[in-house]
Amino acid sequence: MTSTRPFEPKNGFVKWFDRQLPLFSVMHGALVAYPTPKNLNYWWSFGSLAGLMLGVQIITGIILAMHYTPHTAMAFASVEHIMRDVNYGWLLRYVHANGASFFFIVVYIHIFRGLYYGSYKAPRELLWMLGLVIYLLMMATAFMGYVLPWGQMSFWGATVITNLFGAIPFVGEDIRTLLWGGFSVDNPTLNRFFSLHYLLPFVIAGVAILHIWALHIPGSNNPLGIDVKGPQDQIDFHPYHTAKDAFMVSLLLLIFFAVVCFAPNYMGHPDNYIQADPLVTPPHIVPEWYYLPFYAILRSIPDKLMGVVAMFAAILILFALPWLDKSKVRSGTFRPIFKQFFWVLVIDVIALGFVGANPPEGAWLIIGRVATAYYFFHFLILLPVLSRVEKTRPLPESISQAVLAKHA
Amino acid sequence: MSTTDSTSEHHGEGVKRRDFLFIAAGGFGAVGAATVVWPLVDNLNPSADVLALSSIEVDISKVQVGQSIRVKWRGKPVFIRHRTDEEVAKAKAVDIKELKDPQTDADRTKPGHEAWLVMVGVCTHLGCIPLGEQGEFGGWFCPCHGSEYDTSGRIRKGPAPLNLEVPEYAFLNDTRVRIG
């Protein structure tokens, strides 16, 4: 995408710097002159919000690491020390813990935005897949972070998840020992998880740069899902989206700090305020809420290996989505049947979340199995068939024509 | 194009020499890379001090019939149960053909000490600790995803694929066992 506004710095230092390393012009191209479709709605702010949350996690995380001790004998106490003794320690920890949840909320909305508006389709398949890589890295990072306070849920969550790898035929046990550094989750495990929990957010930041780079080649998709025809369809990122995103940032921070200040443990689990005990499993182990749909898929299959396979497949299937949904029309707005099934999928995933939070018995088990079946049906059968048979509504001539018609 | 011909002839010979050099250099590089990578991976495996803790001795003289104790071995609980005659009889009566992981009760105990069941108290599903004397089969019940084990610790119901693991162990005498 060529910029509509060339970069013309006045400051002598900036000129000199940019000639030798075009850092300023790259930033200008990405954050000021980046031409966006003029019809983007608020759902398009969630990418920026995700970037904000990543920043929040990295900053609070680095500070927490200055007070935390990664040892099984001291980790739990050091977190209590952060909560009680360190100046503003409680704030930093609550921001970091709830920040992870909000990061996931934002990214889930961002992903479903892409699912609805067909942002995964050509020419943005790679962009979509880079996003999924970020999502997988986020899951790994959050999982290892949750182990660090060394509470009961930390310990037993880590035990259950690392045991998933034991289900892999032949090499599973060796991989598990390699993850543990021993014969169970123990001090070596805590140490390496701390190291990796520190590392991975920076890997995420790197992949996010690739993600945005890949975004800026074709440019943003838009609610109509049609290609930009020329400058009349576009506006510059600054001041339009900077202002719009700033509004969404305020809204997010408002809700975020309401939770941090008034319900900081709402999304946590009380068992994690009990120090880890390798000899006692809590009666009901649940992972953090953002893993629940996948946990439900794991449990709804009565075979250990197949359960693990289904759980990973549920995420990996999204990598194939650009080729499963062959419809040329991107936006759900013009796909009357797709649109309805999109909402069925949303409800299905939320239902799986509730199933994951409840014991796998009675009605929950049945709902879980039906919802798991639907999830795979949606991607593997419904979308490929629908994209062939669905009669889509006529697309507008151009973005500006549609926008003007709406406001005429 | 006589020059091309002569070079291609020349080439024919050169290719063999080059191939050898490429493969030799590549092979050397691959071996070198593997030697560098292995320490980077193997350091994640259990270290010497962790391995050193891998065997323990337990005094079982105080465990009465119908009682169990739990000892910690390699960071995990080991259940040592002094089974009642009834439990042993029940475990022996099972037809092993109906088991998911077929093992007789004799496979899981030591001759002369059939009343004693020694096993790693870790559910073979995803590693929770099952609760004793519970569930349909009077053995162990795992609260995590509902696996049930019988009085011999064999899997009877639920998602776990295998019987509770019997570790390597030996009776040193009638009142002492060494695990590991």
Ligand code: HEM
């Ligand atoms: C750290 C996490 C992430 C960051 C910082 C991030 C950042 C961004 C930003 C700033 C944009 C441009 C603004 C927008 O269109 O919303 C964007 C676009 C996009 N992202 Fe992400 N993203 C993240 C994760 C993900 C994930 C997990 C996915 C899903 C697989 C994803 C899929 C997409 C797609 C498909 C677009 C193009 C949207 C369009 O133009 O319609 N992103 N991302």
Ligand code: FES
């Ligand atoms: S860990 Fe025991 S049933 Fe899943």
